[in-house]
Amino acid sequence: MIFRQLFERESSTYTYLIGCEETREAVLIDTVKSELDNYLKLLNQLDLKLICVLDTHTHADHITAAGALRTETGALTLLGEQANSFCVSKSLHDGDSISVGNINIRALHTPGHTSDSYCFVLEDQGQTYAFTGDTLLIRGTGRTDFQNGSASQQYQSLTQKLLTLPDHTWVYPGHDYKGWTRSTIGEEKAHNPRLQAQDEAAYVSIMNNLKLPNPVLMDIAVPANKACGNT
Amino acid sequence: MIFRQLFERESSTYTYLIGCEETREAVLIDTVKSELDNYLKLLNQLDLKLICVLDTHTHADHITAAGALRTETGALTLLGEQANSFCVSKSLHDGDSISVGNINIRALHTPGHTSDSYCFVLEDQGQTYAFTGDTLLIRGTGRTDFQNGSASQQYQSLTQKLLTLPDHTWVYPGHDYKGWTRSTIGEEKAHNPRLQAQDEAAYVSIMNNLKLPNPVLMDIAVPANKACGNT
Numbered sequence: 001m002i003f004r005q006l007f008e009r010e011s012s013t014y015t016y017l018i019g020c021e022e023t024r025e026a027v028l029i030d031t032v033k034s035e036l037d038n039y040l041k042l043l044n045q046l047d048l049k050l051i052c053v054l055d056t057h058t059h060a061d062h063i064t065a066a067g068a069l070r071t072e073t074g075a076l077t078l079l080g081e082q083a084n085s086f087c088v089s090k091s092l093h094d095g096d097s098i099s100v101g102n103i104n105i106r107a108l109h110t111p112g113h114t115s116d117s118y119c120f121v122l123e124d125q126g127q128t129y130a131f132t133g134d135t136l137l138i139r140g141t142g143r144t145d146f147q148n149g150s151a152s153q154q155y156q157s158l159t160q161k162l163l164t165l166p167d168h169t170w171v172y173p174g175h176d177y178k179g180w181t182r183s184t185i186g187e188e189k190a191h192n193p194r195l196q197a198q199d200e201a202a203y204v205s206i207m208n209n210l211k212l213p214n215p216v217l218m219d220i221a222v223p224a225n226k227a228c229g230n231t
Numbered sequence: 232m233i234f235r236q237l238f239e240r241e242s243s244t245y246t247y248l249i250g251c252e253e254t255r256e257a258v259l260i261d262t263v264k265s266e267l268d269n270y271l272k273l274l275n276q277l278d279l280k281l282i283c284v285l286d287t288h289t290h291a292d293h294i295t296a297a298g299a300l301r302t303e304t305g306a307l308t309l310l311g312e313q314a315n316s317f318c319v320s321k322s323l324h325d326g327d328s329i330s331v332g333n334i335n336i337r338a339l340h341t342p343g344h345t346s347d348s349y350c351f352v353l354e355d356q357g358q359t360y361a362f363t364g365d366t367l368l369i370r371g372t373g374r375t376d377f378q379n380g381s382a383s384q385q386y387q388s389l390t391q392k393l394l395t396l397p398d399h400t401w402v403y404p405g406h407d408y409k410g411w412t413r414s415t416i417g418e419e420k421a422h423n424p425r426l427q428a429q430d431e432a433a434y435v436s437i438m439n440n441l442k443l444p445n446p447v448l449m450d451i452a453v454p455a456n457k458a459c460g461n462t
Contacts, residue, residue, distance in 0.1 A: 179266075
């Protein structure tokens with residue numbers, strides 16, 4: 001499997017490129033529109049054909065390159081059915097499988113950060129990879145106070161879905177603000193402060209008292225992303 | 232093998248943590264002093280004992296945490312013999328091996344960016360990792376215009392040492408300014424613009440005409456790093 005983690009500094013977003021070494025098909029997860037040319041260049045250099053662009057949710061802090069990549073490459077753009085996006089090629093449902101050459105990506109609906117949040121899971125050479133979007137961050141979790149977010153649902157998504165993955169699973173988040181690039185499910189279970197909450201009520205109490213300001217780009221990014229970034 | 236790539240945003244430095252899963256011994260490569268507490272916390276959380284701190288060279292753009300980590304953990308600090316550093320625990324020589332539990336790290340002297348530049352190479356589960364410092368960057372190479380740098384020597388270090396590693400070798404550089412986290416030797420051979428130079432003279436000509444300003448921190452960082460960061 002070809003794998004690259006890319007970092008967009010302004011929004012501290014991680015974008016992931018996953019490609020099949022045999023068929024040369026590839027997928028990008030959580031793209032940033034300003035990086036479009038870099039994605040096209042890298043795909044070309046690695047001799048990969050982009051067939052699919054996934055977003056873990058409708059982002060509020062950056063604009064997706066999904067629509068532009070579809071225009072440039074013909075790739076399908078996918079986003080959770082809960083996004084009610086009029087422009088995606090196809091809506092994602094919980095449990096969907098996405099095939100990228102010999103790689104099989106499972107989509108898990110993990111509402112909480114937003115109602116349309118998904119995580120993507122794959123296996124390669126005995127290693128499980130989880131692309132956890134803004135549901136599970138390294139030593140944190142995504143805020144739950146807008147876009148139909150729900151701390152209660154997020155607790156269920158974390159405990160019933162993500163934390164049931166094997167402890168050695170690599171966690172590749174949608175963002176990191178401290179320079180950490182990956183973690184594992186076992187590490188997060190043990191050391192993520194929010195996952196030490198005793199029960200759902202304790203978790204909800206933590207999340208409902210964060211008192212964070214709205215993302216600067218929110219009023220621009222959310223409608224733009226519902227339109228696949230085609231502003 | 233336990234492996235983490237960490238990014239320090241101010242100087243765009245990558246720091247690498249490598250640990251042996253069995254003995255729990257670990258090494259850090261190219262640390263940044265302001266991140267000291269984060270390293271100690273991560274080592275503690277991952278149940279790792281730091282035994283060695285490596286620097287790929289005497290940095291001009293950030294201050295190493297080597298001395299502070301030695302004080303805190305008792306780890307040895309290592310730097311190339313060419314650095315003439317009075318404070319390191321031990322000087323590195325070309326071809327040295329560093330054992331970290333079951334992991335064997337080879338030190339390659341790769342002068343060019345500075346006269347004391349080293350790269351570190353290891354194998355894990357059939358994968359070769361090269362920590363290339365400022366000798367080989369993703370789609371670039373480190374400047375050669377100070378600290379006894381030499382474009383001619385760098386050309387030799389690249390062509391005679393680094394580029395002779397297998398094409399699938401992962402390249403983990405000392406810095407990246409565009410959000411790229413790793414590459415491969417094959418990819419750099421094919422797509423690194425500087426490695427397309429026809430011969431040593433052409434490479435030297437490119438490097439001697441970069442006309443870059445000095446790093447902002449140079450006059451502070453170089454003497455500080457010769458003192459293991461103990462300013």
